Amino acid sequence: MELHAAPGNPGIAAVAKCHGGAEPLALAQTLGIELTVVGPEAPLADGIVDRFRAAGLAIMGPTQAAARLESSKSFAKDFFRRASIPTARYTLAANHAEALRAIKTFSLPVVLKADGLAAGKGVTIAHSTEEASEAAARLLAVSAPLVIEEFLVGEEVSFIALCDGERALPLEASQDHKTLLENGQGPNTGGMGAYTDGRILSAVEQGRVMDQVIEPALAGMRAEGCPFTGFLYAGLMMTPSGPRVLEFNARLGDPETQALMHRMAGDFTGPLEEAAHGRLTASSLEWRAEPSVCVVLAAYGYPGKPRPGDIIEGVDQAPADVFHAGTRASARGLETAGGRVLGVTARGETLREAIATAYRGVEAIHFEGMQYRCDIGAAGLKRWPA
Numbered sequence: 001m002e003l004h005a006a007p008g009n010p011g012i013a014a015v016a017k018c019h020g021g022a023e024p025l026a027l028a029q030t031l032g033i034e035l036t037v038v039g040p041e042a043p044l045a046d047g048i049v050d051r052f053r054a055a056g057l058a059i060m061g062p063t064q065a066a067a068r069l070e071s072s073k074s075f076a077k078d079f080f081r082r083a084s085i086p087t088a089r090y091t092l093a094a095n096h097a098e099a100l101r102a103i104k105t106f107s108l109p110v111v112l113k114a115d116g117l118a119a120g121k122g123v124t125i126a127h128s129t130e131e132a133s134e135a136a137a138r139l140l141a142v143s144a145p146l147v148i149e150e151f152l153v154g155e156e157v158s159f160i161a162l163c164d165g166e167r168a169l170p171l172e173a174s175q176d177h178k179t180l181l182e183n184g185q186g187p188n189t190g191g192m193g194a195y196t197d198g199r200i201l202s203a204v205e206q207g208r209v210m211d212q213v214i215e216p217a218l219a220g221m222r223a224e225g226c227p228f229t230g231f232l233y234a235g236l237m238m239t240p241s242g243p244r245v246l247e248f249n250a251r252l253g254d255p256e257t258q259a260l261m262h263r264m265a266g267d268f269t270g271p272l273e274e275a276a277h278g279r280l281t282a283s284s285l286e287w288r289a290e291p292s293v294c295v296v297l298a299a300y301g302y303p304g305k306p307r308p309g310d311i312i313e314g315v316d317q318a319p320a321d322v323f324h325a326g327t328r329a330s331a332r333g334l335e336t337a338g339g340r341v342l343g344v345t346a347r348g349e350t351l352r353e354a355i356a357t358a359y360r361g362v363e364a365i366h367f368e369g370m371q372y373r374c375d376i377g378a379a380g381l382k383r384w385p386a
């Protein structure tokens, strides 16, 4: 098998041929690519899957219409209602006056969400009416309508299923760490680290998520004429009254996937290919029992204005697996080129061991202004004290 990446980065360059700046469809046609897998949300929202299919090329991901589950929070919320998918109670507001009226009908804290793609940064949890009013103005300036919803309490779980439009194969559950700082402090980010452990959801809970969230979403999208092919990612709050969907993403989650890949035991390209062709046959994916952890190293200034150009040292010495995100090769060596720069990942006999190995990897790496959280996976250790 030959692997190509567009644009790719110095990390994937170790296993794939990178094509920086190339237009994906023309590239796939020129190279005779058999299967394209789309990573980020922007090209999905922009209709890359529709264009590949129109050209007769196999591609793994949802169409532009199906990707609205991620690209429009208001579409997603109204869809949850139509498909009876459990979610937080919400109101849509088209302008600031409507938002203020709606905010008053929720207790505090109240959650405000921008409609469009915001790289994990379009959500504000407001603890006062003034803060909510200010956030409403800021978010409405970027996109409308604004989603205003009730604050849910519970264990947050990322649940991803590989879908072929009709059938879904669940991946193992994982847990992301959204805030920049430890203990839920600081601004929200795209995710500062993740871990996956077979104990995150029981078999009963996983069944509930499939029955109440994933299957109704697939059936609903099919009934509405836009069947979902690709990775359906449900960001869930496991509340005392069952799972509630916080958001859907239309792709694999980052950094959950780095951790998940360390636990995948069997073949992955086969199921991917089957899903892309609308004919999933496998009944389950194979997983290693050992937990895994991914710690994100972010650039100075993230999530606001990440600084590029800081020299990265120690990646080759790190005793863990280092996935690249925002990196580039320069004359001076490897340097930062994005918000989340690296995902330092390890598997262990126990969760504690996986965490320890991942952080040994972190300690080996250095760049100016490097930010990371010290508590990735700690929630799991607390839940299951050894």
Ligand code: AMP
Pocket (backbone or CB within 6 Å): 088, 111, 113, 120, 123, 149, 150, 151, 152, 153, 156, 178, 188, 235, 246, 247
């Ligand atoms: P989202 O992009 O919708 O997943 O929101 C980002 C993060 O905000 C989530 O991962 C949660 O930590 C938090 N969040 C979003 N919606 C809610 C809610 N209704 N209740 C509590 N926390 C929420």
Ligand code: GLY
Pocket (backbone or CB within 6 Å): 120, 176, 190, 191, 249, 252, 253, 254, 255, 256
């Ligand atoms: N970690 C959540 C995401 O990929 O957006």
